Amino acid sequence: MSGEPRAVDACAFCRIVAGEAPAQVVLDDECCLAFLDVRPLFPGHTLVVPRTHHETLADLPPELVGPLFGRVRRLARAVEEGLGAGGSFVACNNRVSQSVAHVHVHVVPRTRGDGLRGFFWPRRGYDDEAHREQVAERLRRALASEDGPR
Numbered sequence: 001m002s003g004e005p006r007a008v009d010a011c012a013f014c015r016i017v018a019g020e021a022p023a024q025v026v027l028d029d030e031c032c033l034a035f036l037d038v039r040p041l042f043p044g045h046t047l048v049v050p051r052t053h054h055e056t057l058a059d060l061p062p063e064l065v066g067p068l069f070g071r072v073r074r075l076a077r078a079v080e081e082g083l084g085a086g087g088s089f090v091a092c093n094n095r096v097s098q099s100v101a102h103v104h105v106h107v108v109p110r111t112r113g114d115g116l117r118g119f120f121w122p123r124r125g126y127d128d129e130a131h132r133e134q135v136a137e138r139l140r141r142a143l144a145s146e147d148g149p150r
Contacts, residue, residue: 011053011100011101011102012100012102013047013049013053013100013102013104014053014102016033016035016049017033017049017051023035023036024036024132024133024136025136026046026075026078026136026139026140026143027048027071027074027075027139027140027143029071030051031050031051031064031067031068031071032048032049032050032051032067032068032071033048033049033051034046034047034048034049034071034075034107035047036132036135036136036139037106039123039125040108040123040124040125040126041089041108041116041122041123041124042108042109042110042114042116042124043083043109043124043125043126043131043132043135044079044082044083044085044108044109044135044138044139045106045107045108045109046075046079046106046107046108046139047104047105047106047107048068048071048072048075048104048105048107049102049103049104049105050064050068050103052064053102054102054103055101055102055103056094056095056098056101056103057092057094057103058094059103060103068103068105069105072090072105072107074143075107075139075143076088076090076107077142078139078142078143079107079108079109079139079142080109081142082138082139082141082142082143083109083135083138083139083142085109085110085111086110086111086112087109087110087111088107088108088109088110089106089107089108089110089116090105090106090107090108091105091106091108092104092105092106093106
């Protein structure tokens with residue numbers, strides 16, 4: 001062993017993927033993990049991450065791009081159908097505004113008049129832990145009602 005830290009030791013998202021840190025997981029498969037953002041723009045704001053550590057989208061191997069975005073597409077549909085959102089906002093920051101150096105895609109439910117404008121976004125969290133779990137469960141049910149990536 002070289003003495004260098006494992007990615008799982010250095011990366012918050014790798015610890016979540018490894019089951020070493022808590023998260024409200026809504027999708028868990030061989031490719032990716034999706035979980036509720038701890039600082040959501042709106043309830044249902046979900047992060048989709050590849051199971052393997054890659055810092056940015058450009059670092060992601062080409063063979064993982066399609067599978068990652070297939071899951072992102074499913075989550076975008078799930079936040080709309082499962083939460084009754086009018087639409088969704090999908091974003092991936094690379095380095096600038098990337099709070100965790102592990103490629104991740106934000107899937108945020110949107111409704112008309114929700115106050116999301118430009119880059120001055122209000123944060124609206126969950127009422128309590130029960131509300132957070134309820135939102136996670138609704139997303140899990142919406143994902144389970146599908147028959148795989150579309």
